[in-house]
Amino acid sequence: MSVTCIRVHDLVSGEADPGGASVVLVDRLWPRGVRKDAFAHDEWCKDAAPSPELRKAFHHGDLDFEEFSERYREELDSGDAAKAVDHLSDLAGGDGLVLAYAAKDTEQNHALVLAEVVRAAAR
Template sequence: MAVTCIRVHDLVSGEADPGGASVVLVDRLWPRGVRKDAFAHDEWCKDAAPSPELRTEFHGGDLDFEEFSERYRAELGSGEGAEAVDHLAGLAADPGVVLAFAAKDTEHNHALVLAEVVRAAAGGGRHQ
């Protein structure tokens, strides 16, 4: 099982290689400056992204990463978010899944939180 996170722009530029894994865009909005025909991906899983309200609060500076992570995990724990996690956990089997995201910050973004939740779900753990 492999779950990795790679910036969309790194995939498009060729700086990163998904290595045969399924590439899933996990943003609710299409990445700025990326032509749809330039980004080779297998799926676009909008339901795995944070709600528009949560995303706006985080990017607006109203939430720190820790608070954002807690609230995002709660969103992933039920409804369409939980279904998306289960789907991504299924894709995590060999050869794995790449969670593609557009955020510039590679250390504090929703894809990292999502990857932890997906790994736990793929390993048989509860995702909350």
């Protein structure tokens, strides 16, 4: 089982290669500056993204990454988000899974938290 996180812009530019893995966009909003026909992906899983309120609080600096991560994990434990995690963990069991995200920060973003949750669910 393989779950990796790659920026959408790196996939579109060819800087990153997903191999044979399923590529799933995990943002609620379409990435800025990316044409829909330029981004080869298998699915767009909006339900796995943070709620608009949580995303805005994090991006506006109201929450640090630790608090954001804790609240995001709580969101992923229920409702449609939990179903999305189950679906993503099923995909990860195949030829691997690439969680595609648009955030510029490659070290503190929701896809990294989601990847940990998906890996734990797939065990």
